[in-house]
Amino acid sequence: MRVTILGAAGMIGRKLAERIAITGQINGQNVDALTLVDVVTPDVATDFKGTRDAYAADLAEAGVAAQVVADQPDVIVHLAAVVSGEAEADMEKGYRVNLDGTRALLEAIAAHDGYCPRVIYASSLAVFGAPFPAKIPDDFHLTPLTSYGTQKAMGEMLLNDYSRRGILDGVGIRFPTICIRPGKPNKAASSFFSGILREPLNGQEAILPVADDVRHWFASPRAAVGYIEHAATMDTAPLGAQRCMTMPGVTATVGEQIEALRDVAGDEAVALIRRAPDPAVASIVAGWPRDFDTARALKMGFRAEKSFQEIIAIYLEDEMGRTALTGAAT
Amino acid sequence: MRVTILGAAGMIGRKLAERIAITGQINGQNVDALTLVDVVTPDVATDFKGTRDAYAADLAEAGVAAQVVADQPDVIVHLAAVVSGEAEADMEKGYRVNLDGTRALLEAIAAHDGYCPRVIYASSLAVFGAPFPAKIPDDFHLTPLTSYGTQKAMGEMLLNDYSRRGILDGVGIRFPTICIRPGKPNKAASSFFSGILREPLNGQEAILPVADDVRHWFASPRAAVGYIEHAATMDTAPLGAQRCMTMPGVTATVGEQIEALRDVAGDEAVALIRRAPDPAVASIVAGWPRDFDTARALKMGFRAEKSFQEIIAIYLEDEMGRTALTGAAT
Known part of the structure; x- marks a missing residue:
């Protein structure tokens, strides 16, 4: 299995890369190649015994998404994002990185005929907006009240549509x-x-x-890495057209x-x-x-x-x- | 009041333009300028006594959105879209017209400091996806099952975010x-x-x-035109951050x-x-x-x-x- 992590210099990306490097596996499946990408060059996972690569690139820049999928990784973990505060302060940057970057990745995948990778998309509780019930159910409507939440909710919708079309096999994780x-x-x-x-x-x-x-x-953080590992190998058929879940x-x-x-x-x-x-x-x-009531994610095997x-x-x-x-x- | 209609050659666009031309008003407010835009040149509303213009342009093409907002219309009615079947058959065209076209319009508006037009966005029941309750409430989650529905739902989210930021004053109408x-x-x-x-x-x-x-x-069709007329002049303050509604x-x-x-x-x-x-x-x-239970739209004064x-x-x-x-x- 070939794994690429986008946003690999962030806290969760580093911990995930470290765990894959040490175990040589993701959720019990062998990883042969590990590629780490971020806007700053991520630490190379030197413990990793397989083929490894690490480079700095901005997913929203022309040609980068095509480069990321050129070797057709089996699993793409997409953690790359401008965070909430920055997306609110710099609207153009937030939409460029969080929306355009995500879309560029999905379109680059679509450009490969017969290629259908598992794409794990980092979403956020920010897709939800007040007023809330005491416990937010899985089918609560998405009414983001920040640009970051808007961008993440739009990314969820893209992930659903591209999955429905069979272009990729998406799992959206609301951390x-x-x-x-x-x-x-x-x-x-x-x-x-x-x-x-x-x-x-x-x-x-x-x-x-x-x-x-x-x-x-x-x-x-350990649960966060665990969500991604589970999402990398889970059976996605029971998800149907709705690929995104709030994590336990x-x-x-x-x-x-x-x-x-x-x-x-x-x-x-x-x-x-x-x-x-x-x-x-x-x-x-x-x-x-x-x-939150996270019955759906629990049923799908996610744990915290x-x-x-x-x-x-x-x-x-x-x-x-x-x-x-x-x-x-x- | 200056009104621009995008998608003015479509059935609803033509009826709206005709009504504005004949009455010289939109919902009782005088219209001084009426501009009609579509991918084919719309009929010029020759009955209209004010300043009139009509031209063919594709909102998703570079520079077109800037041209549309150059004279800062007070009301922009955005009906331009690739319909459901075509958006499903031609994925690239659907995203380009329905998502990129809408975003280009919003960004062109954002480029004008101190300009905050009323933007009436044509959305669709396709933002909803089965399974449904017997009567779909206003806060039902958006789970589109087509690319068209996905694009319309993403457009709703953009309209909400740009309205929340005070860049425009949006009203989303699910026809x-x-x-x-x-x-x-x-x-x-x-x-x-x-x-x-x-x-x-x-x-x-x-x-x-x-x-x-x-x-x-x-x-x-008469009710459809009525929704737009009402949306053009209604008080949007009670809408808060959620600008989109299913119409009665x-x-x-x-x-x-x-x-x-x-x-x-x-x-x-x-x-x-x-x-x-x-x-x-x-x-x-x-x-x-x-x-549908359209209590919210009814309370806001929409009628069918x-x-x-x-x-x-x-x-x-x-x-x-x-x-x-x-x-x-x-």
Whole structure:
């Protein structure tokens, strides 16, 4: 199996490439060739024993999509995107990368007769827009309230139409908010959801800008990689014409996150969280979804963690080299 | 008010232009300039007393959208599209005209600082895909099962995003199946819905390829023009971020259509309908929606007929010069 990852320099792309490199497999199937692409040159997966390649390219630029599919990879993981804040601030760039880039990929695939790769498309909870029911079902309408969400929803529709036509075999994955993200805080409004756990676990102070009763939808980086691995080899026939699904995850309030931290790391860790209410952040987060009914993805075999304790345990294992609780999803 | 109609050579475009030309108004507001555009040169609305222009152009070609918005019309009615069957048969053409053409228009508008026209976008019931509830509500998810429906749904999302950003003031209209279409039968699978009424009213035989219990959603050409007129001048503030609505219409079975024909034109007209079941047509139509709850559009002031008798009466008045029943919607 030949696998190409677009957006391979991002957090999930790196972790996926690393896992394929180490195991030589994706979900139990051997990977013979691994190609990593991003706008900056991704790290070459040097552990990988098969044919490997890594290069910098912008999918939205003329000819790049044709280059990506020239060797007809069996699985294309399309994670390349301009993120929410940037797509809102730079409308032209967001549409160019997120919409035109995706369409260029699909059209480049269509140009190869008899070629029908598995295409795994990274979508987002941003395809949904308030008002929400308490638990968002699989057939909830897509009413994005950002340009990023609009672009992702349009990409989902393209993926469905190109799959229906037999040009490709698409699986669209709406990722939960990934927690605990390794590394440093960033300027995303969602940054604190990881920060209030990651910083205390590393003995550092963290700022909490919202109230304890703010609820959101989470999964670990390991679960995120697991979705993609599952999507790479799953039977797509039961999906029919609707290729995109919200992924399973854990619904939790900030208060529940903090109690899970206390369970794992004690009161001294919790004491490192400093409450500094920020009405601007609170207002953004108030428009975000809180809970999902992901029956469809679960039925299709996608899995995530079952508790926030598990999510924290995975961070300790994967990022801090500590063995913690058992039962973490893989 | 300056009005530009894209797709002005089509049935609805011609009727709208004619009405504006005769009244000099759109929904009671004076129209000073009327520009008609289509891929073939539309008839110049010679009755129109204001500034008039008509030219042939393809919105998807470079520079055309810029030309369309160069004089900053106050209202742009965007009816230009490749229809369902053609968009399915010619994928490249469908995406080029229906998606790229629409996007080119929106981007050309965005290029004018401080310009925010009312854009009326013709969408379609094809944005919905089976399985359906008995009555499709306003918040039903968009799961198109054709490339045409995909392109129209993507156009709706663009209209919402560009409206949210204040670049334009969009209203998306999902037209019912228009009945009775004047003129000759065409190759559309829906052609018989008009044909079984129009041909008998003109003393000619009509073929009915489906069973009498097939149900669908209809409005007259006059109601279609009425939607656009209303959309041109309505207060869009209550629409919020969701600019697109299914238009009110009449749900009717083929059997109910036939009984309405009997009411208006008697048994001799009904006797001209010849049943010739066509499984291919029956199969296509089986995937179409049957009934809608259009509470939102009704609340926003959109109106259609209340019965099939009214729909037939409008055909007699508007196409055959006969006065028939009263109470037809305008």
